[in-house]
Amino acid sequence: MRTDIRPGRSRPGRGRERAAWTLALLTTLCAQLTFSAVAVPFIWLLLPLLLVMYGAGVLLVREAVARAGGGWTSLVVLGLAYQVAEDGLGLQALTSPHMYGAADWGLRALGINWTYWESQIGVHVVLSVLLPVAITNLLFPRLRDQSYLRTGGFIVTGALAVAGVLGLRVVISATEDPGNQTPWGWTVAYLLMIALLAWPALRVLPRRRSPDRVRSDRRAPRPVVVGIVAGYLTMAFLTTLLPLGLGQDLLFGDMMSPPLRLFAGAMTAIPFGWLVLRWRRSGDWADRHRLWLIGGILVSHTAFMMPASATSAVIGLITICLEVVLLSVLGRHIRRPQPRRKIVGSAPPRPLNGS
Structure with a gap:
């Protein structure tokens, strides 16, 4: 009776779980704790909440792209959708005239803080999505193109990502800019943007992916x-x-x-x-x-x-x-x-x- 465990085939479920948790933690560290916590150290106390708000969202993005067979281009496009969900639907910072003083940083027109929006596209697509995924790939090279989660885990991650967006709205937006509500017109526009970005990221680009x-x-x-x-x-x-x-x-x-x-x-x-x-x-x-x-x-x-x-x-x-x-x-x-x-x-x- 053999008792060996062959390399690369040992306990695959556990390795995928570690990769998933690593990505969620790296997302929170790279995007938030190595930036915001420099000026506001108490943010470390919110680590569990931030893992839900940011980690679950990026893990969902990565999983969706992996299941669709997409590559880095799909990650970028779906990362754009993630940024709209976070800053538009969650924080409501794209339309807020008061939050973070973003309305004073640059161009504000049609009720949108355009300069802030462009800055957050760069920050979240790169720091929230691409860098954590790249580091996780280095740590778990055999899982680079594979899904980390089973179907049940994927559904739970999606539910947590939605809860994270709601948490941003209830916890942070309500604290930083009480009473602010994104106009319904822009809320509908954000939802359309997310759908229009998700379609090519998951349906079109994976079919055209080439080495x-x-x-x-x-x-x-x-x-x-x-x-x-x-x-x-x-x-x-x-x-x-x-x-x-x-x-x-x-x-x-x-x-x-x-x-x-x-x-x-x-x-x-x-x-x-x-x-x-x-x-x-x-x-x-x-x-x-x-x-x-x-x-x-x-x-x-x-x-x-x-x-x-x-x-x-x-x-x-x-x-x-x-x-x-x-x-x-x-x-x-x-x-x-x-x-x-x-x-x-x-x-x-x-x-x-x-x-």
């Missing part, structure tokens, strides 16, 4: 260069649209008009995305490059909040040090060769096809 065309003659920059460029462009995007440290004054003050800020923000984000796509198709693009890309974005995202106060500067510096240490540990983990487990028994294992 990355890697060019062996193309070389990516050194990993450290990738990190520096990622950090610079992240800071450029944030400071163009948001006050540094979410204070009172925008960078360059009145030198840039609100419409110009929208254009400048887009002209930072779009070339950044194109650059990453170009790097990914290079013949020598590897996990080290991915780590430096992730690190550059995360560190810059945290550093943006440090000028808020002296306390924020100290907490931000500690947070950045932790980010660097943890990413270094992850780097050593992914470079470590996987040991082969010994087979215990009198007969060698038979091939899966039974031949």
Whole structure:
């Protein structure tokens, strides 16, 4: 009687559960706790609530894309729908004239804070969706294209994601801007946007998905260069649209008009995305490059909040040090060769096809 456990086939359910919990936690850490908690440390006390509000939503996005057979493009498009659900239906910050002072940061027209909306598209698609998924892929490489959850777990995650949106509305929106209600017209528009984004993300793009065309003659920059460029462009995007440290004054003050800020923000984000796509198709693009890309974005995202106060500067510096240490540990983990487990028994294992 054999008692061995073959590598890669041991307790698959448990490995998928760990991956799901890891993604939910990373979403909360990357999007919220390495940013908002720098200026407002007590947010750590809300970790269980944030896991429902943000973790379940992004886990649902990732699961839906994996089940549909989609790739990174589908994640981006469905991430846009997630951002509308969170900031539009949940926080109601897109239409609020008072919450976070967002109406004073840039262009407000037709009842919408357009500059705030553009900033949150960048933040949530990248920091809430793409980076946590990328880190989870590095931690669980064998599950990159597979679903983490069974059907029941997927349904529960969807229910928690809806509860999270309602929680944002009841807990945070009602606290930050009491009495504010999104106009019904915009509520309907948000729901239509979510549906119109979900359709191509889950039905159209997966059918057109093709393997990355890697060019062996193309070389990516050194990993450290990738990190520096990622950090610079992240800071450029944030400071163009948001006050540094979410204070009172925008960078360059009145030198840039609100419409110009929208254009400048887009002209930072779009070339950044194109650059990453170009790097990914290079013949020598590897996990080290991915780590430096992730690190550059995360560190810059945290550093943006440090000028808020002296306390924020100290907490931000500690947070950045932790980010660097943890990413270094992850780097050593992914470079470590996987040991082969010994087979215990009198007969060698038979091939899966039974031949």
